[in-house]
Amino acid sequence: MVLNYIFVAFFLIAFVIGLFKLVVLGDVEVFPAMMNSTFDSSKTAFEISLGLTGVLSLWLGIMKIGERGGVVNFIARLLSPIFSKLFPDIPKGHPVTGSIFMNIAANMLGLDNAATPLGLKAMEQMQEINKQKNEALKAQNPSVDVERLNATATNPMIMFLVLNTSGLTLIPVSIMVYRAQMGAAQPTDIFIPILIATFFATLAGIIFTCLYQRINMFNRTILLTLGGMCAAVGAIIWGFSQLDKETMDSVSTTTANILLMTIITGFIVAAVRKKENVYDAFIEGAKEGFQTAVRIIPYLVAILVGIGVFRASGAMDALTNGIAWGVSACGLNADFVAALPTALMKPLSGSGARGMMVDAMTTYGADSFVGRLACIFQGSTDTTFYILAVYFGSVSIRHTRHAVACGLLADLAGIISAIAIAYLFFG
Numbered sequence: 001m002v003l004n005y006i007f008v009a010f011f012l013i014a015f016v017i018g019l020f021k022l023v024v025l026g027d028v029e030v031f032p033a034m035m036n037s038t039f040d041s042s043k044t045a046f047e048i049s050l051g052l053t054g055v056l057s058l059w060l061g062i063m064k065i066g067e068r069g070g071v072v073n074f075i076a077r078l079l080s081p082i083f084s085k086l087f088p089d090i091p092k093g094h095p096v097t098g099s100i101f102m103n104i105a106a107n108m109l110g111l112d113n114a115a116t117p118l119g120l121k122a123m124e125q126m127q128e129i130n131k132q133k134n135e136a137l138k139a140q141n142p143s144v145d146v147e148r149l150n151a152t153a154t155n156p157m158i159m160f161l162v163l164n165t166s167g168l169t170l171i172p173v174s175i176m177v178y179r180a181q182m183g184a185a186q187p188t189d190i191f192i193p194i195l196i197a198t199f200f201a202t203l204a205g206i207i208f209t210c211l212y213q214r215i216n217m218f219n220r221t222i223l224l225t226l227g228g229m230c231a232a233v234g235a236i237i238w239g240f241s242q243l244d245k246e247t248m249d250s251v252s253t254t255t256a257n258i259l260l261m262t263i264i265t266g267f268i269v270a271a272v273r274k275k276e277n278v279y280d281a282f283i284e285g286a287k288e289g290f291q292t293a294v295r296i297i298p299y300l301v302a303i304l305v306g307i308g309v310f311r312a313s314g315a316m317d318a319l320t321n322g323i324a325w326g327v328s329a330c331g332l333n334a335d336f337v338a339a340l341p342t343a344l345m346k347p348l349s350g351s352g353a354r355g356m357m358v359d360a361m362t363t364y365g366a367d368s369f370v371g372r373l374a375c376i377f378q379g380s381t382d383t384t385f386y387i388l389a390v391y392f393g394s395v396s397i398r399h400t401r402h403a404v405a406c407g408l409l410a411d412l413a414g415i416i417s418a419i420a421i422a423y424l425f426f427g
Helices: 002-023 030-069 071-086 096-108 112-140 146-150 155-165 173-181 187-213 220-241 245-273 278-295 297-312 315-329 335-345 350-364 369-380 384-394 403-426
Strands: none
Touching: 002 030, 002 297, 002 315, 030 071, 030 096, 030 112, 030 245, 030 278, 030 297, 071 096, 071 220, 071 245, 096 112, 096 155, 096 245, 112 146, 112 155, 112 278, 112 384, 155 187, 155 384, 155 403, 173 187, 173 350, 173 369, 187 220, 187 369, 187 403, 245 278, 278 297, 278 384, 297 315, 297 384, 315 335, 335 350, 335 369, 335 403, 350 369, 369 403, 384 403
16 A cells, blocks of 8 residues: 555656646756656666566575475574564464575675575565465455455565665675776775664664564563674674775675575585485476566566656655755755765665766765765665565565555664764764
């Protein structure tokens, strides 16, 4: 329902602003620009889905090998204590726990191409649990509307989505590469600020979702886990702060790829040890990847076209200018406002936010305050509406409940943290 309102708002706001620019300002290019954006965005949505097909097939094939080899079940048992607290509606030891962990691990390493198919697999498994519960309810009460229940997001789905949208990233390799391409003197100088900002965004997302779902956060397991995460992040920050630029680049990239290859090899070895047919398992999983890629096309087209029209109408510029005026009127430093388009675009479109980030570095300089803050914005959270559209679309969820609210609150925490940290490090 929330996505429905947002989708409608994109077009209505864009139309009103376009009409104002045409009638009052005499801008005859605004409506052609908006219509062109609909064609460009729909084409982009299809190209993204097409590009995901191969990656989805690859990683769902790898996941199927892991399932056959028992690795996913092993991870599920290992994480059962903490996941049983954050995801109380998931049966203890269910394989979806392993899929959730693999998705989060891929996100932490900045491996977006690996994270998406793993996340889609987790959503499918959670939907299977949802359907099983709903069928049981139907048997007890024939008047229950099973179809509506199947199309409604469950608490575990929402917690999982928020963990994804908060975008916890330990190694922002792609952002550092962009900074190097844009001529930054120290491309890695945003590594620690991004790590801190994205950690606070994730922590806030967990807290907000726990409050919505009435999960007891003072449970010893949750407190120990979150405390351990804080300690681990602190250790990583300290360790990388001891390295020079070249070493940090090398260690970050090498670590991410070694871990990724280790996961793939470990899955294969585990399946071989259990005398499973690895090739057949891969093909079975890859077929699911192709079907999923086709299924998400309509959802991607809807959200990306809405975003494209909103941006082409000038609504994004108007929003940014209004914020700048408000900040200045309060007597506050408005240096950060020039980087806000990246933060505002990030929940809507990853590629759009990436373009905003590059534009900020081109306009103001890669080593400027604005350029660095744009990079921190890019790395502090993930594409909330894209993730909602793709993940919920893959299992035909239409009623998102509090997923959007929790995701946006995590984004807001990430934005505030990014601004504070940027002033602390570079202000």
